[in-house]
Amino acid sequence: MAALPPPSGFSPKFVDKAVNALLKWRSSKLNTQKPQLLEHDEFVYLILTLKKIPHKGVSRINAHKIPLPYPLTNPLTEAPELCLIIDDRPKSGLNKDAAKKKIQNDNIPISKIIKISKLKTDYRPFEAKRKLCDSYDMFFADKRVVPLLPKMLGKQFFKKKKIPMTVDLKHSNWKEQIDKACGSALLFLRTGTCSVMKVGRVSMSREEISKNVMAAINGIAEIVPRKWGGIRSFHLKLLDSLALPVYQAVPDLKLKIDGGAKEQEEVEEEEENKVVDEGELGSGFEGDIDNHAADDVENGSDELLNKKRKMGDNKGKGEKNVAKLKKEDGFKQKKANNEDVTVQKKLKKNALALESGEMQVKHNKKKKRLAA
Numbered sequence: 001m002a003a004l005p006p007p008s009g010f011s012p013k014f015v016d017k018a019v020n021a022l023l024k025w026r027s028s029k030l031n032t033q034k035p036q037l038l039e040h041d042e043f044v045y046l047i048l049t050l051k052k053i054p055h056k057g058v059s060r061i062n063a064h065k066i067p068l069p070y071p072l073t074n075p076l077t078e079a080p081e082l083c084l085i086i087d088d089r090p091k092s093g094l095n096k097d098a099a100k101k102k103i104q105n106d107n108i109p110i111s112k113i114i115k116i117s118k119l120k121t122d123y124r125p126f127e128a129k130r131k132l133c134d135s136y137d138m139f140f141a142d143k144r145v146v147p148l149l150p151k152m153l154g155k156q157f158f159k160k161k162k163i164p165m166t167v168d169l170k171h172s173n174w175k176e177q178i179d180k181a182c183g184s185a186l187l188f189l190r191t192g193t194c195s196v197m198k199v200g201r202v203s204m205s206r207e208e209i210s211k212n213v214m215a216a217i218n219g220i221a222e223i224v225p226r227k228w229g230g231i232r233s234f235h236l237k238l239l240d241s242l243a244l245p246v247y248q249a250v251p252d253l254k255l256k257i258d259g260g261a262k263e264q265e266e267v268e269e270e271e272e273n274k275v276v277d278e279g280e281l282g283s284g285f286e287g288d289i290d291n292h293a294a295d296d297v298e299n300g301s302d303e304l305l306n307k308k309r310k311m312g313d314n315k316g317k318g319e320k321n322v323a324k325l326k327k328e329d330g331f332k333q334k335k336a337n338n339e340d341v342t343v344q345k346k347l348k349k350n351a352l353a354l355e356s357g358e359m360q361v362k363h364n365k366k367k368k369r370l371a372a
Contacts (some may be wrong), residue, residue: 046199
């Protein structure tokens with residue numbers, strides 16, 4: 001299947017610029033930090049933002065595999081630590097010894113085999129789950145036990161993007177499935193609009209990272225609903241860096257314009273229909289006008305009576321409201337007058353008290369004079 005052409009707003013130049021900026025930022029950060037004993041190979045992340053939330057049938061565990069030209073984990077050149085979780089229940093017909101023989105015969109680079117029964121019992125504590133997550137680079141799981149894994153593994157695997165890859169162990173091509181998973185970027189469509197996937201390592205060259213990013217973007221455009229029409233944006237980032245935009249979709253404004261044009265067309269059609277109806281009435285129904293004149297007069301008189309009654313009712317309601325307002329204003333006025341009267345009485349009392357006090361003082365002075 002041929003790859004879909006990208007929209008006009010997307011160009012590989014934007015990817016190259018973003019990759020260069022991220023690598024420059026990391027090199028400047030390393031110059032300011034203290035040197036570390038062990039070198040840490042950091043990942044480059046691609047952030048996908050959709051326009052709509054995916055449908056409810058999307059699984060959190062089954063990832064979409066997008067082949068990359070430069071694999072993140074290459075078993076041929078590196079020695080990655082890979083862990084395989086098998087189904088050892090009686091109905092599966094598989095045990096640990098048979099899985100070991102198959103891995104040795106096919107030269108599959110699996111470092112550890114864990115039975116689902118042992119995962120239930122030995123890895124219940126949080127600390128045991130955390131150590132298991134940090135001990136291996138990638139995890140693979142039998143297709144039959146994948147629905148049981150979220151509760152057994154816990155949040156640590158989801159946070160570090162180490163969710164086990166699905167492998168169908170009923171088939172004999174174990175090596176092909178594992179090699180394909182190691183050489184692919186894994187896209188998990190969540191219950192929201194944003195998804196994050198690893199597309200490169202900092203130890204790669206700029207060209208290799210850019211080619212991986214382009215391959216991942218083209219692969220995503222073929223997987224998501226509505227293809228490029230369902231994608232809102234792409235961003236590139238490192239673990240601690242800012243997210244640099246690579247593609248941003250133009251807002252959909254055609255719907256509003258089309259809606260306005262349709263409404264205008266509907267209005268024009270209604271006006272034309274009105275004109276046609278009036279013409280037909282004037283030409284074909286001239287003889288019926290005289291026959292129905294009396295009925296129209298009677299109907300008109302009934303309508304007039306109904307209107308007058310309604311107006312009378314409204315008028316009565318209006319008069320009642322006016323009377324109510326006048327009554328309320330009268331109460332307010334009376335209350336204000338009473339308050340004024342009480343204030344005046346208080347003032348008079350105070351004046352009389354002052355006068356009596358002054359008279360008493362004068363009388364006392366006279367007594368003192370006479371006594372002297």
